[in-house]
Amino acid sequence: MTPSIDGAPGSLVGSEDHVAHQPTDPTAPGEDVRLPRSAFERPRRVLQPLQTFLATEAAGGLVLLAAAVTALVWANSPWRGAYETLWRTGLTLGAEGWTVSQDLRHWVNDGLMALFFLVVGLEIKREVLTGELRTIRAAALPVIAAVGGMVVPAVLYLALNAGGNGRRGWGVPMATDIAFALGVLTLAAGRARGGLKPFLLTLAIVDDIGAIVVIAVVYSRSVAWTPVLVAAALAGVAVLLRRIHVRAGAVYLALGVALWVAVFESGVHASIAGVVLGLLTPAAPFQRPAAVSREAHRVADQTVDDPWPPDADAPQWLSLARLSREAVSPLARLESALHPWTTFVVVPLFALANAGVRLSGDALRGAATSPVTLGVVAGLVLGKVAGILGASALAVRARVAALPEGVTWRRLAGAAAVAGIGFTLSIFVAELAFPSGVLLDRARLGVLVASVIAGGLGFAILRGDRPRGDRRAGDEGRR
Amino acid sequence: MRVERGEELRLPWSRSDRPIPRRVIRPLQSFLETEVASGAVLLAALVIALVWANSPARGAYEHLWSRHLLVRLGRWGVGDEVRGWIRDGLMTLFFLVAGLEIKRELLTGELRNRRAAMLPAGAALGGMVVAALLYLAVNPRSPAAHGWGAAMPTDIALALGVLSLALPRAPSSLRVFVLSLAIADDLGTIAAVALFYSHRLAVGSIALAIGIGAVVFVARRVDIRSSVVYGSLGTAMWLALHGSGVSPTLAGVAMGLLTPAVPFHRPRAVSREAHRIADETVDDPSPPDADAAQWLELARLCRGAVSPLARLEAVLHPWTSYVILPLFVLADAGVRIVPHALTTSSSERVVAGMLLARAVGKPLGIVLGSWVTVRLGRVGLPSGLTWTRILGIGAAAGVPFSVSLFVAELSLPGPLLDAARVGIVVAAGLSGLLGFLLLRTRRGAAGSS
Numbered sequence: 030m031t032p033s034i035d036g037a038p039g040s041l042v043g044s045e046d047h048v049a050h051q052p053t054d055p056t057a058p059g060e061d062v063r064l065p066r067s068a069f070e071r072p073r074r075v076l077q078p079l080q081t082f083l084a085t086e087a088a089g090g091l092v093l094l095a096a097a098v099t100a101l102v103w104a105n106s107p108w109r110g111a112y113e114t115l116w117r118t119g120l121t122l123g124a125e126g127w128t129v130s131q132d133l134r135h136w137v138n139d140g141l142m143a144l145f146f147l148v149v150g151l152e153i154k155r156e157v158l159t160g161e162l163r164t165i166r167a168a169a170l171p172v173i174a175a176v177g178g179m180v181v182p183a184v185l186y187l188a189l190n191a192g193g194n195g196r197r198g199w200g201v202p203m204a205t206d207i208a209f210a211l212g213v214l215t216l217a218a219g220r221a222r223g224g225l226k227p228f229l230l231t232l233a234i235v236d237d238i239g240a241i242v243v244i245a246v247v248y249s250r251s252v253a254w255t256p257v258l259v260a261a262a263l264a265g266v267a268v269l270l271r272r273i274h275v276r277a278g279a280v281y282l283a284l285g286v287a288l289w290v291a292v293f294e295s296g297v298h299a300s301i302a303g304v305v306l307g308l309l310t311p312a313a314p315f316q317r318p319a320a321v322s323r324e325a326h327r328v329a330d331q332t333v334d335d336p337w338p339p340d341a342d343a344p345q346w347l348s349l350a351r352l353s354r355e356a357v358s359p360l361a362r363l364e365s366a367l368h369p370w371t372t373f374v375v376v377p378l379f380a381l382a383n384a385g386v387r388l389s390g391d392a393l394r395g396a397a398t399s400p401v402t403l404g405v406v407a408g409l410v411l412g413k414v415a416g417i418l419g420a421s422a423l424a425v426r427a428r429v430a431a432l433p434e435g436v437t438w439r440r441l442a443g444a445a446a447v448a449g450i451g452f453t454l455s456i457f458v459a460e461l462a463f464p465s466g467v468l469l470d471r472a473r474l475g476v477l478v479a480s481v482i483a484g485g486l487g488f489a490i491l492r493g494d495r496p497r498g499d500r501r502a503g504d505e506g507r508r
Numbered sequence: 509m510r511v512e513r514g515e516e517l518r519l520p521w522s523r524s525d526r527p528i529p530r531r532v533i534r535p536l537q538s539f540l541e542t543e544v545a546s547g548a549v550l551l552a553a554l555v556i557a558l559v560w561a562n563s564p565a566r567g568a569y570e571h572l573w574s575r576h577l578l579v580r581l582g583r584w585g586v587g588d589e590v591r592g593w594i595r596d597g598l599m600t601l602f603f604l605v606a607g608l609e610i611k612r613e614l615l616t617g618e619l620r621n622r623r624a625a626m627l628p629a630g631a632a633l634g635g636m637v638v639a640a641l642l643y644l645a646v647n648p649r650s651p652a653a654h655g656w657g658a659a660m661p662t663d664i665a666l667a668l669g670v671l672s673l674a675l676p677r678a679p680s681s682l683r684v685f686v687l688s689l690a691i692a693d694d695l696g697t698i699a700a701v702a703l704f705y706s707h708r709l710a711v712g713s714i715a716l717a718i719g720i721g722a723v724v725f726v727a728r729r730v731d732i733r734s735s736v737v738y739g740s741l742g743t744a745m746w747l748a749l750h751g752s753g754v755s756p757t758l759a760g761v762a763m764g765l766l767t768p769a770v771p772f773h774r775p776r777a778v779s780r781e782a783h784r785i786a787d788e789t790v791d792d793p794s795p796p797d798a799d800a801a802q803w804l805e806l807a808r809l810c811r812g813a814v815s816p817l818a819r820l821e822a823v824l825h826p827w828t829s830y831v832i833l834p835l836f837v838l839a840d841a842g843v844r845i846v847p848h849a850l851t852t853s854s855s856e857r858v859v860a861g862m863l864l865a866r867a868v869g870k871p872l873g874i875v876l877g878s879w880v881t882v883r884l885g886r887v888g889l890p891s892g893l894t895w896t897r898i899l900g901i902g903a904a905a906g907v908p909f910s911v912s913l914f915v916a917e918l919s920l921p922g923p924l925l926d927a928a929r930v931g932i933v934v935a936a937g938l939s940g941l942l943g944f945l946l947l948r949t950r951r952g953a954a955g956s957s
Binding site for chain 1: 516517518519520521522526576577578579581582590612616617769770771774775779780782783785786787789790791792793795796797801803804806807808810811813814818822
């Protein structure tokens with residue numbers, strides 16, 4: 030069971046099950062305990078944050094695929110008019126004289142996607158503090174590979190578009206879609222993925238950092254400095270409040286919304302506000318677990334089973350609930366609260382709103398000869414593989430890094446191909462690089478085609494490489 | 509158990525020993541925990557509103573509260589002035605808490621015992637009927653007559669505030685009486701708002717809202733617990749009622765009454781889990797959040813050991829008493845007291861009716877209602893409750909306020925509304941003083957019954 034707080038999609042559990050799964054606890058036979066079955070049926074397991082992350086990513090990839098296919102079918106069906114009308118519907122919030130007014134597509138891209146980038150910021154921070162990126166030795170290979178996998182596609186794209194008006198799109202083939210990449214890896218390699226998964230995860234996170242820098246620096250509209258200063262001041266206030274141990278979530282929520290508005294007004298892409306907030310989130314818990322354990326014992330001893338009035342113990346329970354949340358770092362808490370939402374709601378919504386490209390004969394013919402489409406496809410499929418493999422080979426040859434245990438060059442090639450699934454972030458960058466129109470459509474088409482080719486290629490390489498006895502184990506990822 | 513250094517619980521900023529928390533926030537918090545606090549905050553909001561609206565800066569007052577706030581999706585939108593958002597939007601949360609309190613009192617509180625509940629119910633009924641009748645006697649003609657509902661309600665916070673100011677060590681029976689009376693009074697007001705102050709009813713929208721209520725009920729029955737689901741359903745119900753002619757705040761009352769009063773988990777089972785998790789987690793896990801899932805699970809279980817009703821009340825109560833209600837008063841009580849505006853005969857009569865109803869009608873009605881209940885229902889007065897005290901409580905219950913302003917807004921047109929506001933504000937001072945004195949002078953009689 031993934032750690033999900035009340036209200037996360039995963040927690041919407043009906044309890045007809047509870048009756049069927051009466052826990053059989055030898056210490057208290059026949060007692061109506063009404064605990065959710067997860068606490069009893071699932072054996073306790075120490076959920077490594079990484080494992081949680083990977084477990085949801087595989088499922089997330091499938092949901093995302095469904096959303097993308099739905100968008101494509103819808104946009105090319107007789108109801109395509111409804112598709113455009115829906116995403117062009119305006120949503121306005123505001124008071125006289127000051128309003129935020131955008132169509133639904135942009136609310137998804139600028140507003141909801143800020144949550145996605147918030148989670149990305151949290152992941153980056155965690156990787157740097159406690160994950161692979163903590164030590165130079167472990168980080169060297171994925172970082173170098175990622176840099177190679179960003180530079181080569183961009184160069185390839187620019188070479189194909191030199192002098193053309195598609196030049197601005199060089200950021201499109203640089204990105205990697207974590208959800209899809211890990212989904213394909215899980216489906217293809219099953220348990221044999223070994224050291225490949227941390228490698229790909231770290232690589233994708235470095236790719237994310239690259240994409241964020243590109244979004245912030247290259248694709249920002251003309252930047253207004255006053256809102257930027259306001260945003261910086263808000264971030265400073267957040268740091269200050271953290272330092273003096275202010276913990277009220279409402280305070281940080283308000284600061285976060287204000288920061289988003291400031292960044293939105295500045296012309297820097299609003300998603301950057303999410304990244305900044307993610308990086309600012311503390312990674313250390315407020316309370317020592319030992320102190321909370323003591324409190325837990327105390328509260329468990331002092332409360333009674335049938336208090337009168339019925340809520341006599343409520344303050345004690347609520348205070349223990351608060352303390353045990355404070356035994357978890359805000360970073361992990363926020364991640365476990367938001368992750369199901371971004372994976373299963375925000376990113377699929379993004380795909381639904383943005384992947385609906387018209388696939389008429391004319392459009393396809395135009396795209397087949399367009400340097401933009403070709404550049405994106407070449408960058409994502411060839412550039413990624415060449416860049417990642419080349420940079421890794423150089424690093425290993427120069428003895429800067431070594432291949433992780435159990436990772437062969439062939440499997441590394443598979444991972445490199447999978448990293449060419451640019452999907453979400455590539456489309457995101459394309460939206461920023463091109464005003465809506467024929468170039469945007471061609472870039473999006475390129476991303477879709479390249480993602481399918483890269484995914485298929487990666488799947489084939491990884492699947493073919495797997496030891497025989499492991500075939501069945503690979504299907505576990507499908508669940 | 510010996511506590512190692514650095515292993516004690518860390519306090520948040522607001523409870524730390526830094527200068528601002530020590531000198532400002534902690535004293536403020538301990539004040540807010542007292543009985544008088546919410547009444548005092550309301551009073552402060554009232555004074556600020558009155559001073560502001562009659563100061564040279566009154567332009568800013570009107571401008572601020574009449575700004576238009578808008579949410580628009582395509583061709584469909586909800587827009588209102590700030591004042592309207594507070595009255596119809598934020599006050600829904602206040603009524604949600606009222607619904608929760610009513611449900612709790614009915615299930616586990618004083619009103620659970622139907623016989624014991626008769627006295628406060630009878631007193632509340634008497635108070636409401638006599639006050640409304642007195643108002644109608646002075647204002648027999650429409651449209652002023654339509655404001656009778658504003659003469660009825662009791663303000664829980666202010667009545668309790670007067671009681672605790674006058675008798676800081678009042679016996680609990682007295683407090684319970686006031687509380688149950690105020691709650692019975694709330695029920696009456698809600699019924700009046702639903703029945704009499706809803707105009708041009710859109711039957712379809714109301715049916716939709718009732719349907720959403722049924723969905724909430726079914727969702728509860730199949731044990732869906734996600735607060736997101738209920739939050740969305742509540743919002744949907746509010747939207748359905750918005751513009752249906754019925755006050756959308758009723759969505760708050762309905763959701764409050766639908767909130768389960770039984771915890772999801774047996775406390776004993778959660779205790780066992782708490783022991784287990786406390787034993788199995790370590791102080792310095794590696795990676796640092798290795799135990800995160802367990803701790804978050806424990807937090808969820810602990811919350812499940814408390815009924816949703818108590819949880820929601822604990823979350824919302826501070827907001828409604830210290831933010832929403834004061835905001836409402838701040839936005840609504842700022843009457844310009846311009847003598848010549850009140851000299852039309854109808855305005856004068858609205859003011860007079862309001863004063864008479866509150867200062868005379870309420871205490872009279874409450875004593876009368878109690879007396880009739882005692883005689884007919886053969887219930888005795890609870891210990892500590894004397895007839896003089898009932899009279900004093902009646903006077904304190906005559907302090908009309910936020911809810912009266914709320915009903916006045918619904919029922920009276922512009923100039924009369926201003927008159928009603930003046931009446932409400934003056935009556936509040938008068939009744940409060942009267943109640944305080946009545947309860948205070950009989951202080952020596954404490955215990956004699």
